[in-house]
Amino acid sequence: MTDLITVEDVRVSYGEVAALRGISAHVDDGEIVGVIGPNGAGKTTLVETISGFHDYEGRVAYRDREVAGHHPADLVADGLVHCAESRDLFGHLSVEDNLELGAYRHHDGVEDRLAFVYDLFPVLEERADQNARTMSGGEQQMLAIxxxxxxxxxxxxxxxxTLGLAPVILGDISDGLDEIRDAGVTVLLAEQNVTFTMNxxxxxxxxxxxxxEREGDPKTLRGDEYIRTAYLGE
Ligand SMILES: Nc1ncnc2c1ncn2[C@@H]1O[C@H](COP(=O)(O)OP(=O)(O)OP(=O)(O)O)[C@@H](O)[C@H]1O
Ligand SMILES: [Mg+2]
Known part of the structure; x- marks a missing residue:
């Protein structure tokens, strides 16, 4: 396997606040890699740093190229796409317009990708003309993905x-993630939901x-006493 993302001893601060204090991690081609941790642990900062949104110390590379110095939009054009915690939808635009805007760097194959997305989350096709802001929280998350x-x-x-989603919607997101992996997309998943991530x-x-604080495959981590008590409530 090849590293698609490499993070080595990365430090990021917001003024006096040290958000990442020497993080090393990697994501290989075809993997789903989870990043878990409590509020304020640095998950969002890590994902944003990989996307080119923060100055950092250390090394952050996508396809062996240092992320620093690249505009986030260039990374998107190169296949690194960020689905933010805040979702960042265009609320006054329709579902379909939001989807089409997602393709702004890649005009080839738009119809095929739209068909893939509608197949993944059929509610988006049913609501294609609805304003994004009037979609439910779960529907908006599907739209953002x-x-x-x-x-x-x-x-x-x-x-x-999965933030704030009811269990039934969580199942849709979960199935969606499986299909995204089957389509050959590598995923870095930042989540407070430990069970979802482990699955x-x-x-x-x-x-x-x-x-x-810990790293490993889910089976190993599920057997870790600290993870069991602090994160799995056992
Ligand atoms: N714009 C900012 N200005 C100052 N401090 C920030 C800023 N954004 C994040 N922080 C701080 O950096 C630390 C890491 O925050 P981050 O959002 O990366 O955590 P997180 O793991 O994603 O948390 P959550 O689970 O709540 O989303 C926190 O202490 C947070 O207060
Ligand atoms: Mg976060």
Whole structure:
């Protein structure tokens, strides 16, 4: 396997606040890699740093190229697509317009990708003309993921896709993630939902206070006493 994303001893601060305090991690081609951790652990900062949104110390590389110095939009054009925690939809535009805007860097194959997204989340096709802001929270999350997929990602950075979602919608997102992997997309999944992450990821990093506290495959981590008590409530 080849590293698509390499993170080595990365430090990111917001003024006086050290958000990432020496993080090393990697994502290989075809993997789903989970990043778990409590509020403020640094998950979003890590994902945003990989997407080119923050100055950092250390090394962050996508396809062996240093991320620093590249505009986030160039990384998107190169297949690294970020689906933000805030979803960032265009509320006054329709579902379909939002999806089409996701393809702004990749005009080839738009129809095929739209068909893929509608197949993945049929509610988006049923609501194609509805304003994005009037969609439910779960529907908006599907739309945000769908829009990211319209960018034709090789790597999808997914930040908190299950945040605030009811279990039934969680199942839809879960099925969607399986299909996204089957389509050959590599995924970095930042999540507070440890069970969801463990069910999907090949490998997981636990962040606490800007550092990697544990890493391993879900089976190993499920057997870890600290993870069991602090994160799985056992
Ligand atoms: N724009 C900012 N200005 C100052 N501090 C920030 C900013 N964004 C994040 N931080 C701080 O950086 C740390 C890491 O935050 P981050 O959002 O990366 O955590 P997170 O793991 O994604 O948390 P959550 O689970 O709540 O989304 C926190 O202490 C947070 O307060
Ligand atoms: Mg976050």
């Amino acid at each position: 769908g829009r990211a997929l319209m960018g034709d990602p090789d790597v999808l950075l997914l930040d908190e896709p 999907h990821a090949d490998r997981v990093y636990l962040l606490e206070n800007g550092k990697v």
